[in-house]
Amino acid sequence: MTDADKPARPAQKKNLFAQLEIDTRLLGMIGAFVILCLGFHFITDGRFLTSRNIFNLTIQTVSVAIMATGMVFVIVTRNIDLSVGSLLATCSAVMAMTQTFITPEVFGLGLNHPATAPIAIVVGIATGVLIGAFQGYIVGYLGVPAFIVTLGGLLVWRNVAWYLTNGQTIGPLDRNFMQFGGINGTLGETWSWVIGLIAVLFAFYSFWRNRRSKISHDFPVKPIWAEIVMAAITAVAIMGFVAVLNNYDVPRRRLQQMFEARGEVMPDGFTQGYGLPISVLLLIAVAVVMTIVARRTRLGRYIFATGGNPDAAALSGINTRLLTVKIFAIMGGLCGLAALVASARLSFHSNDIGTLDELRVIAAAVIGGTALAGGVGTIYGAILGALIMQSLQSGMAMVGVDAPFQNIVVGAVLVIAVLIDTIYRKRTGAK
Amino acid sequence: MAIDRNGTPLVEMRDISIAFGGVKAVDHVTVDLFPGEVVGLLGHNGAGKSTLIKCLSGAYQQDSGDIYINGDKVSISNPRDARRHNIETIYQTLALADNLDAASNLFLGREIVGPTGLLDDNKMEAETRKVMHRLNPNFKNFTSPVSSYSGGQRQSVAIARAVHFNARILIMDEPTAALGPHETQMVADLIQELKRQGLGIFLIDHDVHQVKKLCDRANVMKNGQLVGTANVEDVSADDLLGMIIAGKCPPGAIPGPGAIHE
Incomplete structure (x- = not known):
C-alpha cells in the first residue's frame, strides 16, 4: 500500500459529502423538497415549477419563515411559543391603526406620506418586542412554563387585536407599507x-x-x-x-x-x-442575521448551551433568565416583522390574520430539524421547513385535493418528518 | 511538601449556614484552605459538603457567615462572581453542554471574540487543542459534540475548563467517581502538579483512601455540621470513617461543633 508510506496524510476515506462538508440532514431535506416539487410538477402537467408559481410560493412562505427562525431559538432552549399567530395579529392591528388613524389624524401626515410606513413598522416591531419580552419575563423570572404563558397569550393577543380594531378589517394600508407584501413591491x-x-x-x-x-x-x-x-x-x-x-x-x-x-x-x-420581492429580501436578511446570531455571537452560543444543559449554562455564569427574556423578545420582534409582511400582502389588516400560524411556525421549525428536547436546530432548516409546508399546501390546492385532505396530509407529514428524523438520529448516533 | 499555614489563608469560609425549607443543610461550618494545599471534604450523601462548597462556587448563597479570599471579605452571589475571584469548579455532573464541542464548552461564558464582536471559533479551537494536548495527549475529537465523548474525555474537558483560566482556587466534586484506574491516576497527577503551582484545592469525596492519598487535611461533615478537621497523616482511614459514620472525633483531629462528646 502506498498510503502507508505517507502517514502524515489524513485519512482519505471520507465520502464525498464529508469532503464537501455538507450536512447530510440538510441534503435529505433538500432531496425531499425536490422530490415533492417534481412530483407536483408532474401531477399538475407542469404547472407547479413555473416562474409564476415559484414566485407565489416564496412570497407565501415569507411570513411563516420569518417567525420560524425565531421559533428555532425558542425551541432550542426547551421552550415553546404558541402565541406567535395571535401576536402577529396584535402587531398587525397596531401597525394598521398607526397608519390609518394615528399618523394621518394625530400627527396630521397626509395619505401615503413617506414617514408613515417607517413609523408604523417601528411601532409594530416594538409592540412585538415588548409583548415578547413580557412573556419571556413571566417564563424566565416568574417560572411559569412557556407552554402555559404562550397558551394564555394565544387567547389574549388574538383578542387584544380584536378589541383594538373593534373586529373591523382595516385598509387600505399605506402604499409604501404595502411594498413589503410581495407582489406589490419587487426590485x-x-x-x-x-x-x-x-x-x-x-x-x-x-x-x-x-x-x-x-x-x-x-x-x-x-x-x-x-x-x-x-x-x-x-x-x-x-x-x-x-x-x-x-x-x-x-x-x-x-x-x-x-x-x-x-x-x-x-x-x-x-x-x-x-x-x-422585497419581502423575500427581508426574509433573506432575517435568515442571515439570525444565522450569524446563532453561530457567531455569544447570545447564540448561550442559547444552544442552555438548550443542551441549562444547569451547565447557569453554572458557567450565563444568566439564563435574562436569556429567556431576550429569546422571547426576539420572537416577538420577528412576529412584528411577519405581521408587516402578512398584512402588506393582504393590503389590509383583518381580524383573523395569522390564525393557526403558531402551528405552521412550530411545524416548520420541527420539520427543519429543531429538536423539541432542546439544543439542536438550524435557521436554514426552519426556513426550508416552512417552504416544504407551503409547497405541500399550495401543491395540493393546485392538484385539487379537498381542503380537509390537505390538512390531514400536512398533519401526517409533520409526524412522519419527525419520525424519519428520529430514526436518522438513532442510526447516525447523533443527538 | 511543607505548607505554610501561618500566613493568611487563601480561602476562609467562616461560620457558614444555609437552610432549605427548615432543613439546615449547612450549620455554622468554618473551613479554610492555604495555597498549595489540598483539603478534603468528607461525609455521607446529604452531609452538606456539596452545599457548603456551592456557596463558594456561586451556585448557592449562604444565609449567614462570610467568605474571605486572601483575608478580604468577598460577596459571591453567582458563578460569575466566583470566576472573578479565580475560583473554578469541576462539578460532579461535569456541567457540560452535550450538544456543543469541546472548545465551546471550554470557553462557555468566557468566549474569545474578534474585533467585530463575533465569536472567534477557530482561535478557541486552537487554544483548546493546546490545552487538551497538555492534559490528555490522546484527545483528538475536537469538532464533534461532547455527547460523543467517553467519560474520561468528558472529564478532561471539565478539568481543562477549570485550569485554563488561571484558577487560584479549585473545587473538585468527586472528580474520579466515574473514572477508570488510569484516568484516576491522571487526575491524581494533575492535582500534584496544580499543588506545586500553588493552587488551593477543595476536594469533595466519599472515599477515605482517596482522601488519605490526595489530601493534606480533611474536614468531615455530618448532618450539616463540621465533625472535625485533621491532618491526614495524624489520623488513620478508620479514624476518618469513624468521623463520617459516628461523628466521633479522634485524638489527632481538631473537633468541630458536630463532634460527639463522650
Whole structure:
C-alpha cells in the first residue's frame, strides 16, 4: 500500500459529502423538497415549477419563515411559543391603526406620506418586542412554563387585536407599507441581478475568509476542488433563483398602467420581470442575521448551551433568565416583522390574520430539524421547513385535493418528518 | 511538601449556614484552605459538603457567615462572581453542554471574540487543542459534540475548563467517581502538579483512601455540621470513617461543633 508510506496524510476515506462538508440532514431535506416539487410538477402537467408559481410560493412562505427562525431559538432552549399567530395579529392591528388613524389624524401626515410606513413598522416591531419580552419575563423570572404563558397569550393577543380594531378589517394600508407584501413591491430585473451578484460575491468572500482563518490556525481545510464545487453550487443556486423570479413577467395591463401613471406611453413589445420581492429580501436578511446570531455571537452560543444543559449554562455564569427574556423578545420582534409582511400582502389588516400560524411556525421549525428536547436546530432548516409546508399546501390546492385532505396530509407529514428524523438520529448516533 | 499555614489563608469560609425549607443543610461550618494545599471534604450523601462548597462556587448563597479570599471579605452571589475571584469548579455532573464541542464548552461564558464582536471559533479551537494536548495527549475529537465523548474525555474537558483560566482556587466534586484506574491516576497527577503551582484545592469525596492519598487535611461533615478537621497523616482511614459514620472525633483531629462528646 502506498498510503502507508505517507502517514502524515489524513485519512482519505471520507465520502464525498464529508469532503464537501455538507450536512447530510440538510441534503435529505433538500432531496425531499425536490422530490415533492417534481412530483407536483408532474401531477399538475407542469404547472407547479413555473416562474409564476415559484414566485407565489416564496412570497407565501415569507411570513411563516420569518417567525420560524425565531421559533428555532425558542425551541432550542426547551421552550415553546404558541402565541406567535395571535401576536402577529396584535402587531398587525397596531401597525394598521398607526397608519390609518394615528399618523394621518394625530400627527396630521397626509395619505401615503413617506414617514408613515417607517413609523408604523417601528411601532409594530416594538409592540412585538415588548409583548415578547413580557412573556419571556413571566417564563424566565416568574417560572411559569412557556407552554402555559404562550397558551394564555394565544387567547389574549388574538383578542387584544380584536378589541383594538373593534373586529373591523382595516385598509387600505399605506402604499409604501404595502411594498413589503410581495407582489406589490419587487426590485425589477436589473436590481435583482445586482443583488444576486452581491450575494454571490459575499458568499465567495466568506468561503475564502473562513478558509484563510482555518489555515492560519493550521486546521485541516477541505481540498480546493471541494471549495470550488461548493462556491459554484452556491453561485448557481443564487443566480438561478434570481433568474426564475426575473422570468415571471409583470402583466401587460399593469405595465401599461405604470407607464400611464408616469404620463408615458409603453413601447411595443416591452416586458419587465418582477424580480426579487422585497419581502423575500427581508426574509433573506432575517435568515442571515439570525444565522450569524446563532453561530457567531455569544447570545447564540448561550442559547444552544442552555438548550443542551441549562444547569451547565447557569453554572458557567450565563444568566439564563435574562436569556429567556431576550429569546422571547426576539420572537416577538420577528412576529412584528411577519405581521408587516402578512398584512402588506393582504393590503389590509383583518381580524383573523395569522390564525393557526403558531402551528405552521412550530411545524416548520420541527420539520427543519429543531429538536423539541432542546439544543439542536438550524435557521436554514426552519426556513426550508416552512417552504416544504407551503409547497405541500399550495401543491395540493393546485392538484385539487379537498381542503380537509390537505390538512390531514400536512398533519401526517409533520409526524412522519419527525419520525424519519428520529430514526436518522438513532442510526447516525447523533443527538 | 511543607505548607505554610501561618500566613493568611487563601480561602476562609467562616461560620457558614444555609437552610432549605427548615432543613439546615449547612450549620455554622468554618473551613479554610492555604495555597498549595489540598483539603478534603468528607461525609455521607446529604452531609452538606456539596452545599457548603456551592456557596463558594456561586451556585448557592449562604444565609449567614462570610467568605474571605486572601483575608478580604468577598460577596459571591453567582458563578460569575466566583470566576472573578479565580475560583473554578469541576462539578460532579461535569456541567457540560452535550450538544456543543469541546472548545465551546471550554470557553462557555468566557468566549474569545474578534474585533467585530463575533465569536472567534477557530482561535478557541486552537487554544483548546493546546490545552487538551497538555492534559490528555490522546484527545483528538475536537469538532464533534461532547455527547460523543467517553467519560474520561468528558472529564478532561471539565478539568481543562477549570485550569485554563488561571484558577487560584479549585473545587473538585468527586472528580474520579466515574473514572477508570488510569484516568484516576491522571487526575491524581494533575492535582500534584496544580499543588506545586500553588493552587488551593477543595476536594469533595466519599472515599477515605482517596482522601488519605490526595489530601493534606480533611474536614468531615455530618448532618450539616463540621465533625472535625485533621491532618491526614495524624489520623488513620478508620479514624476518618469513624468521623463520617459516628461523628466521633479522634485524638489527632481538631473537633468541630458536630463532634460527639463522650
